[in-house]
Amino acid sequence: MADPTPPAAPAPTPADSQPALDDHLARGIRALALRKYSDACDFLAQALESSTSKYGDLAPENVESLVLYGKALLGSAIAQSAVLGGAAPGAGPGGGGEATSTAGPSNGAATASSSTPAAAGPSNPNFHFGGDAEDASGDEGGADSDGEGEDGEGEGDDAPAGDREDDLESAFQMLDIARTILTTEIAALEKDGKEEGEERRKREEKLAEVHRLLGDVATESEQFDNAVEEYTSSLSLLSRLLPAYDRTLSELHMLTALALEFVPNATTRAVQHAEKAKSVLVLKLGELEGVKEGEREEKTRREIEDIKGLMGDVDMKIEDLRTIPTAPAPTSTDSALEALLRQSSSAMAEAAASGAVNDLTGLVKKKKKAMPEREVVEEHLEGGGKGGEEENVLVVKSPQGEEAEGKRKAVEGAEDGKETKKVKVSDGQ
Structure with missing residues (x-):
């Protein structure tokens, strides 16, 4: 075939x-x-x-x-x-x-x-x-010469x-x-x-x-x-x-x-x-x-x-x-500064590549914020309530450093016939 x-x-x-x-x-x-x-x-x-x-x-x-x-x-x-x-x-x-x-x-x-x-x-x-x-x-x-193409356009x-x-x-x-x-x-x-x-x-x-x-x-x-x-x-x-x-x-x-x-x-x-x-x-x-x-x-x-x-x-x-403005020629100071910056950048790059860069962030001391001291709350029983019943009394004490001042004011208030503020807690609560 x-x-x-x-x-x-x-x-x-x-x-x-x-x-x-x-x-x-x-x-x-x-x-x-x-x-x-x-x-x-x-x-x-x-x-x-x-x-x-x-x-x-x-x-x-x-x-x-x-x-x-x-x-x-x-x-x-x-x-x-x-x-x-x-x-x-x-x-x-x-x-x-x-x-x-x-x-x-x-x-x-x-x-x-x-x-x-x-x-x-x-x-x-x-x-x-x-x-x-x-x-x-x-x-x-x-x-x-008339600019026409082959298709007459x-x-x-x-x-x-x-x-x-x-x-x-x-x-x-x-x-x-x-x-x-x-x-x-x-x-x-x-x-x-x-x-x-x-x-x-x-x-x-x-x-x-x-x-x-x-x-x-x-x-x-x-x-x-x-x-x-x-x-x-x-x-x-x-x-x-x-x-x-x-x-x-x-x-x-x-x-x-x-x-x-x-x-x-x-x-x-x-x-x-x-x-x-x-x-x-x-x-x-x-x-x-x-x-x-x-x-x-x-x-x-x-x-x-x-x-x-x-x-x-x-x-x-x-x-x-x-009239086109041209950049002024660099002065000796500009050249020295530029060379210094290049040198510093080069040194930093080499140090980073070698892993010799010291991390100084851990040496920076930061001012700690003062934490507010908790108030001291004491609870005890006092008599003399209505019907002769005992009452739970919560006494709020000032933070450390202000405790003496608070006591002094309490004594002065008692002498003036004023009572310190007591928080009553009813039974069962």
């Missing part, structure tokens, strides 16, 4: 899986551009799965899927903050040519628009840093699914893997003596983008020290790759300043980065105004006006940062 079980389908070959990978990527990028983060996460997760099954877990070919998936997860987390009232509408990754990004958590103080398409970050826009690249038209996802956030903290954690994991792959690639190029060239430049630009997104994840997670470190790493890379007047540098300086605003005693550093952000804008303004008035395009005029208004906002932020 023939085996009724159908033969297993052959494993997909690279040629078979590539169309599926490309399709998932295209759909994910499109959903990300339309801020449909739930759909973007689904498509890009499938793209990453196809890529890892085809190339391996840590293959350089996985970087694009990892970065896009990290953006989608970060956008989903920010969208969930918006549902809770913390983020501004329209903020998040993949929002077109000037994607919105913020330093600070969803309820933070300022927002900046990145020149990099689909850049992610928290929202609540007060600062908008547009990019310099004219080709950053937001067509990364292939979205139509307009652009807008969809209802995000999942837990916000889980999305942030997953976004960090995806971006951290991408960072590891890119760092390994750049190190290999350095080893081969390829310290210059387009190939290395592309990897360093992508690594700078990953550091930037990791900074946004840290900011959204309110880990501001980590955010400053990631933004600084991105700045270090891009400062060598971009001209000094590129507004992306201004944005990164401002994001760093806004993150430092939440770091204790970092006001001076925050002001320095804000001033550097302004200096980049000044350079960019000079570059734009170098074109003669009659030769300026409309886009250039709008950008000049935008930069002038933005510089005023940056000046106001610098003044705000300078």
Whole structure:
């Protein structure tokens, strides 16, 4: 009898899986551009799965899927903050040519628009840093210019699914893997003596983008020290790759300043980065105004006006940062006291661990409360009652110490013709 079980389908070959990978990527990028983060996460997760099954877990070919998936997860987390009232509408990754990004958590103080398409970050826009690249038209996802999706629906956030903290954690994991792959690639190029060239430049630009997104994840997670470190790493890379007047540098300086605003005693550093952000804008303004008035395009005029208004906002932020109170430096007395307290706490902990702590509570003397003395009651028979009958008489004597005084008063009362009080107890009781 023939085996009724159908033969297993052959494993997909690279040629078979590539169309599926490309399709998932295209759909994910499109959903990300339309801020449909739930759909973007689904498509890009499938793209990453196809890529890892085809190339391996840590293959350089996985970087694009990892970065896009990290953006989608970060956008989903920010969208969930918006549902809770913390983020501004329209903020998040993949929002077109000037994607919105913020330093600070969803309820933070300022927002900046990145020149990099689909850049992610928290929202609540007060600062908008547009990019310099004219080709950053937001067509990364292939979205139509009218913002309509495949089903004809307009652009807008969809209802995000999942837990916000889980999305942030997953976004960090995806971006951290991408960072590891890119760092390994750049190190290999350095080893081969390829310290210059387009190939290395592309990897360093992508690594700078990953550091930037990791900074946004840290900011959204309110880990501001980590955010400053990631933004600084991105700045270090891009400062060598971009001209000094590129507004992306201004944005990164401002994001760093806004993150430092939440770091204790970092006001001076925050002001320095804000001033550097302004200096980049000044350079960019000079570059734009170098074109003669009659030769300026409309886009250039709008950008000049935008930069002038933005510089005023940056000046106001610098003044705000300078008015933030800082904790006074500890004096020598404070340091000595703190060291003494630490030493005492350490000694107590060591003594408790060794069981050498003496219990002194038994040596503390407590004042005892005076107990009231019981009254002495005597009973005897006396005659002279009604009908000549004997009576039981109870005599209450004063407590010890007052007995003599009581007797003295009784004698004085008898002399005055007064009788002492007697309690009669009738027979039978």
